[in-house]
Amino acid sequence: MKAGWPLLIVAVGALPMPAAAQFWSRSWAVAPQAASTRDPLPDLKGKTLRQVVRISSGGTRIRLRLSNELSATALKIGSVHVALVDAGGRIVPGSDRAVTFGGVAAPVVPDRAPLVSDAVALRVTPLAHIAVSLYFPDGAADATVHGYAAATAAIASGDQTAAATLTDATPFKQRMIVDGIDVETARPGSTVVAFGDSITDGVRATADADTRWPDDLAAALQKAGRADVGVANLGISGNRVLAEGAGPNALARFDRDVLATPGVSHVIVLEGVNDIGGATRDKTPIPTAADLIGAYRQMIARAHDRHAKMIFATILPYKGAGYWGAEAEGVRKQVNAWILTNHEADGAVDFARAVADPADPDRFAPAYNSGDALHPNDAGFRAMVAAIDLKLLR
Structure with a gap:
């Protein structure tokens, strides 16, 4: 120490105590x-x-x-x-x-x-x-x-x-x-984000009854003893993966709605039917399987940067719905095949099989059809959650 420099004495006991972990x-x-x-x-x-x-x-x-x-x-x-x-x-x-x-x-x-x-x-x-x-x-x-x-x-x-x-x-x-709404826990909790369109948003679910598939998933996790795991429903009715629909496209809102979620650990994506169905209805070029898979890969890259796991769900059957078409059906099958066989994401859930009619897998099983051939009813939502291996969410 040079002569003339003041001596700085720090009283350790006077330092503020760190706040309790939140x-x-x-x-x-x-x-x-x-x-x-x-x-x-x-x-x-x-x-x-x-x-x-x-x-x-x-x-x-x-x-x-x-x-x-x-x-x-x-x-x-x-x-x-x-x-x-x-x-x-x-x-x-x-x-x-x-x-x-x-x-x-x-x-x-x-x-x-x-x-x-x-x-x-x-x-x-x-x-x-x-x-x-x-x-x-x-x-x-x-x-x-x-x-x-x-x-x-x-x-x-x-x-x-x-x-x-x-x-x-x-x-x-x-x-x-x-x-x-966030909750504080004594040890780090986690959140599964359900990301998608009207099927995730819960259109055709019984009102005021908490019967959408993310609601059923939350109940299933609690029944399995996963008390510190929450579920956040970030579905938007009418949303699309690639194009502006109801709300920004999925890639545009992914960071705000998914990655900014406190505690996000897993993301379950069920989205794409509005892209192919909307194009069929509007008589515009139908996105290819490569287009949709490329968008899924973008989600994987961005989620993995935040150490969140990506799980994709197969696009549900919708033959009989107003915007079904044979070309789009071919794209749905190609996308679903990739979802079930790829090694880039962290898992897959076969929602399509869970609600399909065994006699005609391009359609909903009658017991799970809400009536519009596009959205599940409450029983269909329960069947979807029954198809989720909860081990994927560890």
Whole structure:
């Protein structure tokens, strides 16, 4: 030490202690979408929106993710509350909690941005139902939504976010603003992302019954003792792998909707029927098997960079649906053959075989057909999950 330099003495005991480890993983999700002009948003000025969701994995605390990512204006929120919901749909007494964001109870979500809440001291069990209530003092005319919910929300006048029962409520059939719920666990948890189109989104599933195949997968994982494994449903009805459809194409949204999911460990992809079927309907060039497989390979590369495993599911049969065609059927078979035989992904699930009619495998088995020859019914969703070897998700 040179003469004249001050002596710096550090009192080790005075250093701040490191914060306790926090292991967060996503337990519920929807993919954010821009509001559709075909489905005008309700007037939410001075109103409360309550949405009930069923999470998958449980934890000691929760946090919310609000999305304003597809909105051009900032969103003012007056208050946010969460509460547990019992089997009868009622708020569990004593479970209501106010939610803050950086200590602020009435946050402003910037345009084109998400906002993650502070941790909420609410212990949740696997497969619990949670009510999320938001009050909008100035409305939400340009809200980010998720177009299909398979669940019914409620809208009521005034700030009723802390109310056990909403007064004079009206139903609402989309998801809005809230697009993720994370859980904190004592050891690192993980999340399986279900990524796809309307079949993953749950079109034709029984409403308010949690019967979509990702819902059934969450229940199967819990039954198998995989308590720390959650399932996040990032399906978008009408979505395509390669082209703009409902929402950005799968490659365009993969990083935001999949790789940014806290705790993502596995991705199950079921997507491609809208690419080939839509082209058949629109009389445009049908994507080749090589086109779709090339996109799948892009997903594999990007997921493996984040140490997430990629599992592809075979495209379901859909002969009899309005946009079926012989050329597209040939592409479906080629793509499915690659899914079942490739050595690039981390596994495969033969959903197509699980729901196909043994007498005509290009069609749904009657017991699993929702009626449109394209989407499974509740029994079909259960058959799909029964075809998943849960060992793939380790």
